[in-house]
Amino acid sequence: MFKKFRNFLKKTIEYSFYLFVFLLPWQTKLIFRPGETNFTEISLYLSHLLLLLILIAFFIWQLYRREEAEPISPLWLALAVFELTVLISFFFAPDQILAFYHYALLLMGIGLFYMLRAGTFSYSYEDSRLDSAKVIGSLLVSLFFQASLGLYQFLMQSAPANKYLGLAAHYADMSGTAVIETASGRWLRAYGGLDHPNILGGVLAIALIVTAYLLAKRKMIRSRREAFSSVLLFIFYFIALAALFFSFSRSGWLAYLIGLVVLAVTLFLAKDRWILGRFLVLLFFSALMLFIIAFPYRELVFARTAGVWQGNRLEQRSLDERQEYLGQAGNIIRENWLFGVGAGNYVKSLAQRDLVLKEAWSYQPVHNSFLLLLAQSGLLSLVSFLAFLYFLIKKDRRAVFSGAVLAGLIVIMLFDHWLVSLPFGVLFLFLVLSWL
DSSP states (O other): OHHHHHHHHHHHHHHHHHHHHHHTTOOOEEEEEOOSSTTSOEEEEHHHHHHHHHHHHHHHHHHTOOOOOOOOOHHHHHHHHHHHHHHHHGGGOSSHHHHHHHHHHHHHHHHHHHHHHTSTTOOOGGGOOHHHHHHHHHHHHHHHHHHHHHHHHHHHTOBOOBTTTTBOOBOTTSTTOOEEEETTEEEEOOOTTSSOHHHHHHHHHHHHHHHHHHHHTOOOOOSHHHHHHHHHHHHHHHHHHHHHHHHTOHHHHHHHHHHHHHHHHHHHHHTOHHHHHHHHHHHHHHHHHHHHHHGGGHHHHHHHHHTTTTTOHHHHHHHHHHHHHHHHHHHHHHHSTTTOSOTTOHHHHHHHHOSSOOOGGGOOOOSOHHHHHHHHHOHHHHHHHHHHHHHHHHTSOOSTTHHHHHHHHHHHHHHOOHHHHSHHHHHHHHHHHTTO
């Protein structure tokens, strides 16, 4: 009886987790405390509620497991120090409720990471059980719908709202919408179901790196199931590649490119000519497809890549704002370098520093996740997080694509903030890190 209950609990956790991964990119939420922007809002997302229930069930299940205690590795020690520094920053936050909310999100992310790395679904792609493949599969299926939605939004130049899917309305003529401005007018960038095209671009870049490896490593197809899964991977790859292009996310484009370069070097050093050959063929068709897609929209590509030198107003403004954000971050860090201004409180602190309040949307986190961590939770927080990444890739690396995915994540973190500043980003970050 007891054994049946334990097996039932394990299966419930397992399949609920696949559902959580599928729901993660969707922004359906219940707003508890509205904010002027997403950075000051406190909400309960449907995926977060499901993850919370899964973690409770998982730790109950863990109580019944009998395993020998293992020594604490530097990886877990670094992660524990990082968690502690974020907790300490709570006491220095002007909005402690918001700080606690972001600390709770971090705990959920760490719980997610632990569950995949050291718990029931201990992840090792090269020697994986079926569940680890399903984790990636669940995310790719969800992102297929996100990518398809992004393609529709760009081609139709319309992104209508849907409260059940958590979709906000975005139109090219709306103030605050992410667009590209050219002589032909304003062009709406692809959002998918996410808060910004840069988030869609970053998520798809990471997914494409992993998918490229999965496609390249398939040496033999022994069954209809393997043939079917390969076809689905190809379909996802090229749909996601098109959606990445139409997000016009420069950080997403760069993360994808750098990730593929690192993956190519990794495969070359592995000296497996079959996998490397398939990978190079995939790169050729990827480049060909991007050229075919980009040629009709070359004016938009030039605006995003060379817009500043061409005198494009929006691109120049974007660059000026990023420089301004770096200056703001420098001021906050100089005054709060030890403990920070509190988790999730960066935007709140910016507003408090201004003698004359501006529009709420004008207060943005610095577009660098590492500087944002430093500003929000102090120097030791940043050092411990970097140590965590170091031990993750040097000591506990489990997959061939680890270096490529981490390279893509670092590019995104260097040029954007959403992996640290937004609820989706925090959980997505720990989900991806658990694969490495």
